[in-house]
Amino acid sequence: MTTTRSAPGSLIVEHVSVQYPGHTGQNAALQDVSLQINAGELVVALGPSGCGKTTLLNLIAGFLQPTRGRVLFDGHEVKGPAAERGVVFQDNALLPWLDVLGNVALGLRLQGIPAAERETRARAVLEQVDLSGFAHHRIWQLSGGMRQRVGLARALAANPALLLMDEPFAALDAFTREQMQELVLTLWRQTGKRILLITHDIEEAVFLASELVLMSPRPGRIVERLSLDFSQRYAGGESARSIKSDPAFIATREHVLAQVFAHRDKKVA
Ligand SMILES: Nc1ncnc2c1ncn2[C@@H]1O[C@H](COP(=O)(O)OP(=O)(O)OP(=O)(O)O)[C@@H](O)[C@H]1O
Numbered sequence: 001m002t003t004t005r006s007a008p009g010s011l012i013v014e015h016v017s018v019q020y021p022g023h024t025g026q027n028a029a030l031q032d033v034s035l036q037i038n039a040g041e042l043v044v045a046l047g048p049s050g051c052g053k054t055t056l057l058n059l060i061a062g063f064l065q066p067t068r069g070r071v072l073f074d075g076h077e078v079k080g081p082a083a084e085r086g087v088v089f090q091d092n093a094l095l096p097w098l099d100v101l102g103n104v105a106l107g108l109r110l111q112g113i114p115a116a117e118r119e120t121r122a123r124a125v126l127e128q129v130d131l132s133g134f135a136h137h138r139i140w141q142l143s144g145g146m147r148q149r150v151g152l153a154r155a156l157a158a159n160p161a162l163l164l165m166d167e168p169f170a171a172l173d174a175f176t177r178e179q180m181q182e183l184v185l186t187l188w189r190q191t192g193k194r195i196l197l198i199t200h201d202i203e204e205a206v207f208l209a210s211e212l213v214l215m216s217p218r219p220g221r222i223v224e225r226l227s228l229d230f231s232q233r234y235a236g237g238e239s240a241r242s243i244k245s246d247p248a249f250i251a252t253r254e255h256v257l258a259q260v261f262a263h264r265d266k267k268v269a
Contacts, residue, residue, distance in 0.1 A: 010038065010073075018220075027218060035213055046199055048217060049217075051221075060162075060196060084161045085161070099136045101135040103154055105119065108121060123135065129156075131150065162196065163193050163195045165198070167198055168197070170199075205256065209231060210227065210232065214259055
């Protein structure tokens with residue numbers, strides 16, 4: 001994951017540092033972070049509050065520029081947001097005056113795609129997220145989980161090469177959260193898209209990640225990388241319950257938990 005090979009649609013973060021005004025040295029939001037998201041990978045960045053997860057996602061989305069280093073998408077330096085990199089926000093950022101279909105089709109409307117095609121594409125992604133019957137519901141008529149499905153559908157509608165998910169399930173109850181994790185894996189299998197998801201939930205990270213990037217704060221940095229196969233097992237038909245109760249899953253979860261605690265207060269020289 002650390003090489004700088006550039007394949008079509010590839011995402012490479014090269015020695016990136018971010019210092020917000022007034023934050024220097026040990027307090028850098030990110031310090032010398034490198035990672036690559038290859039075809040078919042579901043990369044999860046995991047770490048405690050303040051380790052720079054959102055900063056990393058904002059850099060890749062193009063909302064923020066690095067202080068040092070660079071972000072390359074398909075060989076080109078990322079200079080701003082683009083449809084090829086779709087974002088699903090934690091608070092889903094939906095517009096209450098539009099119905100579900102209107103929210104999902106909004107990005108396509110802004111891209112100037114004709115109404116008939118917008119509707120066809122929006123309805124297709126609503127079906128993918130199991131919301132076919134809700135096209136004309138208002139946002140306030142939906143549960144938290146359904147709103148996140150709309151946010152996911154809106155990001156998918158533009159058919160991005162890379163899907164960026166910023167703590168998308170943080171506000172959901174445990175049961176809905178598990179359902180959403182399974183939906184993400186199903187979409188990952190169906191679409192083959194590259195995904196970057198950030199979370200501070202260890203079990204979620206171990207279950208979803210094909211590549212797990214463990215981050216630590218002060219300064220924000222990557223402290224460990226793991227290649228995992230639990231998400232592949234789910235995509236291959238094994239049930240989430242069977243995977244999460246497997247001793248291999250529990251051992252990995254405990255290893256990651258121990259690493260989070262070990263790095264929690266450790267500073268770098
Ligand atoms: N706009 C900003 N201006 C100044 N400092 C910021 C800004 N955004 C983030 N920071 C600081 O940068 C560090 C990393 O923040 P970031 O939000 O990226 O971490 P995070 O891992 O996503 O945290 P959380 O899980 O709490 O969202 C923190 O110390 C934070 O206070």
